Amino acid sequence: MAEETLTISDRIQHKLDDLTRAERQLALSILENYPASGLGPLTALAKDADVSVPTVARMVQKLGFKGYPEFQSELREELRAKAKNPIAKHDTWAEAAPSGHMLNRFTDAVIDNIRHTLGQIDPAAFDAACALAGDADRHLYIVGGRITHTLAEYLFLHMQVIRPNLTHVQSTSNSWPHYLLNAGKGDVFIIFDVRRYENNTLKLAEMAHARGAQIILFTDQWRSPVHQLATHSFSSRIVVPSAWDSAATTMLLVETMVASVQNLHWEGTKARMEELEEMFDQTRLFRKFT
Amino acid sequence: MAEETLTISDRIQHKLDDLTRAERQLALSILENYPASGLGPLTALAKDADVSVPTVARMVQKLGFKGYPEFQSELREELRAKAKNPIAKHDTWAEAAPSGHMLNRFTDAVIDNIRHTLGQIDPAAFDAACALAGDADRHLYIVGGRITHTLAEYLFLHMQVIRPNLTHVQSTSNSWPHYLLNAGKGDVFIIFDVRRYENNTLKLAEMAHARGAQIILFTDQWRSPVHQLATHSFSSRIVVPSAWDSAATTMLLVETMVASVQNLHWEGTKARMEELEEMFDQTRLFRKFT
DNA sequence: ATCCATGTGTGATAAATATTTCACAATTGT
């Protein structure tokens, strides 16, 4: 139960009555633009609140801090905590499980990854990338590595329904140079490369780039070296409590891209989907819906 | 347009390419819990990012600040401005995009899916499933369908490092009956089946079940018919604003399972991972870390 | 394989700032 839910702001307000005139003036000034002003030097705060330096020093100790540095440090800690969970309602996700259960720890990390990742994405770049990916006049190559080829294939399977003229390339295979023979200016490569970044993928990207193709890169927070060649690159945070990295956030981006591209060409997509349905019916691949 | 819209966060990201390895590490650490960590003393920041003091000093100047104090002061100014501005909408994920943007709509849906899915999972069943999946005495078959085989393979690739004695089966291939010849009592099948549920997958599940194998099923909220044969089944919510369903939540469950199983057998996994690393080094598949 | 340029950490140090505390005078309200 060591959980300290009292913010410094709360503590100040609570003590407001015990403070003297100048101290109250100072306290209110701190609350005025909280917490920024408390994070500057003591002198600046004093001038800002129009009180003297000793008044600040006195009040901070009156509030129970050992000194101004400690006060600041706790303010920062509070800020940290606040930035971490703006939607902290769900401290557990699998409510039946203890909060230390892997289900909750892992999900926490993934949600956090999503938040960080989305916060850093430039929507204009994303839209531009979707437009490129949806342009059927350009041949689209989708490239994945040892692990990421599963994501690449997932994207490929969906894009296949949306548009023609695309190829799935696995950078770890030794057949990819053949594909590049036909690639050229105006074509688009969607490349997946997360750590550990693969040599083959980089080589492939270099060749594609040399031929004038555009590159859309999905990578991680440390960014594959391919990003220097890429027209658009999107980096996901991928850290989770595991010996491996998480692909969930990248998957989210991929699916969002599919949804966006599909929106751009809804008429065509619809027709293609219906054709596909019909073919599935004929092959009896799926169960009739019951 | 005297409006200074460039946040320090933006500036850092923009300059990310010009930074060296240690500097980038520092920059990412700053962004990690922004802006709190940048408001503490330089020394603390250096320790936090695990870089040396001069590195911090060098980088802030590289970013165009006269010194660390100036950097901090601008950070505080930014925080002040942000707190003043009431248009801090926390209901969007990609803050730069309008709330109606696909990035935000899609992410909303996925988070919602995760919440619903996790809320309905029985942790005991999950743990039991992980124990089964980690039991190297039982042969493990991982089965996916037309789309889901990408998830199946993702799971397979990771489990392969954790334990021996496993096979990836694609239910849409016509070679799967051969695999079943060897399957028997005590073996485990992890099966992925989401709508539209595949006939082949059901048949495979029936045969596996008839031979006394245990089945762990990953399916969607409407549950594949396989669930009647399954020892444990986990259903994800998969609805998103798209013509397709989302696999992101299922991916989350899969990754969590990998992390859990890995925990059960950490010693063995560690040894296998090190062997794998060594083999990778020899094949030069990956770039050395720069 | 060897060498070189680059980047990085260490430890030390000087300079700059910040904090804390004094004593005392000025102010204020009672």
Added chain:
DNA sequence: ACAATTGTGAAATATTTATCACACATGGAT
């Protein structure tokens, strides 16, 4: 007028910042 509060100016301390020289590692080039 008294007691409490506050500001002033200053000084002592403590901390922080900015550099430096140097050793060491690394990756790339020859």
